[in-house]
Every structure is written in C-alpha cells, then in structure tokens.
Amino acid sequence: MANVSTRRVILERTTVLIITIVFLLPVFWLISTAYKPSNQIFSAPPRLLFEPTLDQFRQAFAIFDVVSLVRSSLVISIGTTVLSLILGVPAGYALARSKSRFSAGFAYFFLAIRMIPAIAALIPFYLLMRDVGLLGTWWAVIVFNTMLNCAFVTWMMFSYFKSLPPDMEEAALTDGCTQMGAFLKVAVPAVRSGIIACALFCMMFSWNDFLHPMFLTTLDSKPISVALLTAYGTKDITWGTLGALAHFSTIPIVLMALFMNRYFVQGATNGVQ
Secondary structure: OOHHHHHHHHHHHHHHHHHHHHHHHHHHHHHHHHOHHHHHOOOOOOOOOOOOOOOHHHHHHOOOOOHHHHHHHHHHHHHHHHHHHHHHHHHHHHHOOOOOOOOHHHHHHHHHHHOOOOOOHHHHHHHHHHHHOOOOOOOHHHHHHHHHHHHHHHHHHHHHHOOOOOHHHHHHHHHOOHHHHHHHHHHHHHHHOHHHHHHHHHHHHHHOHHHHHHHOOOOOOOOOOHHHHHEEEOEEEEEHHHHHHHHHHHHHHHHHHHHEEEEEEEEHHHHHO
C-alpha cells in the first residue's frame, strides 16, 4: 500500500515537473534571447551558457518609445479596470440581492455576453468612436474593454455576493444605515478578495489585448502589445528586440499577480462557486 502511494506521488510530481518545463521553456527562451548577442541567437547548437549583453535593450529603446508604450498600456488597463469595477460591482450586488426569480438568469446572461466574440462588435464600435471623435485615443480602447469586462465582473460579483449572508447588511440597516451605506461599508469590504480577483482579471485582459487596440489607437496612443508587432520586419524578425520588448510587456502584470496572488486565488475560487 505504501509502495503504491509512493509511486503515485512520484508520478504526480513528475507530471507536474514535465508540464512546468513545457510551459516555462518558451519563457526561458524568450528571456535568454533578449540577453544574447545577435550573432548567437540562431547559433547551432543553441548556447545555454553565454555572456549576457544589454545591446538588445539599447536597440529597443532606440527604435521604440518604451516609456510611452508602457504608459499607454497602464492607462488603458487601469482605466478599464476602474470603470469595470465601478459598473460591475454594484450590478452584481443588485442582482444578488434581488428577490426576482430571474436574477440568476440575468447573471448568466451577462456571462453569455462575455462569450460573444468581441470582433463582432469591433466594426460598429469603430464607426461609433469615429463619429464621436474618440477614435485613436485611449478612451476608445478603455470604453470597448469596459464593455467586455463589465459583463464578466457582474457575473463574478453576483456569485460572490450570493455566497455572502445578508445578515450583516440587515443588521446595519436596523442600526440606521442606508442601503448604499450597507453596501459600501459592509458588503464591499466582505468581498474584498473577490474584487481584487476581478481587478486582476480585468488588468490581464486589457494588458494583453492586441486586436482591439490595433484598430482603435494611433501611433501616439498604442500600447506595448501592439508595438510588439512592429518588431516583425518586412524581411526579417528582430528576435532580440522582440525579446527585450516582451520584458516590458510581461514584467508589470507578473509582479502584480505575484503580489496579489493570495487574494486572486481566494477570490477566483469563491467567485465561481
């Protein structure tokens, strides 16, 4: 019995190790490419040990306005996240506390909206932004991403508020608190981990978004996800520059996920129950 248990543990850990290597190998290859000299990127056999250099980063800063690209990505991601939470959290709370028998159906309707391919709404939204004069600005991408993420936040927060007993809110109302006060002072702090999980999801969706900013922004407002495409030349691909840019594209969101990992796991687990 002990041997069977030991073999099972070894098999599970070996499987996890193999899956981890498969997923991390491209990341390692991308990182190492950014620190290799250009003449060693395609050397055969590949060199795992090499003298690192920052030439690829210097070239990236010489070709691209990296600070402006990162700033655009931050503005779009933070703006989308804030608007999605402002609209989605109260909507999820209202559905969770509604006495209508259709409240759960409405919540899943919002989830179904999020599953609709966003490209289906891109063309009419493009024409709308052109007519109102927002095409080519950060606001065009923020509004479009909010339209997509707000439905997701509403569904997540509905599930989270639904699992929260209303006793504390009722006690606050009995003590003279208004409905808005009970929502802001009692319900919202109780689901803080769920809100943080939704914020991380929205940030990741917006930060990694490529297709929508490519059509809705111009050269001055494009995020770094779109700038990565320009590393692909007409004749060749500057892999070193692409790897250097990828650092600035991945590091901010990875650091944010690491710092908020505890809230992210707890909120995501409770929110889908």
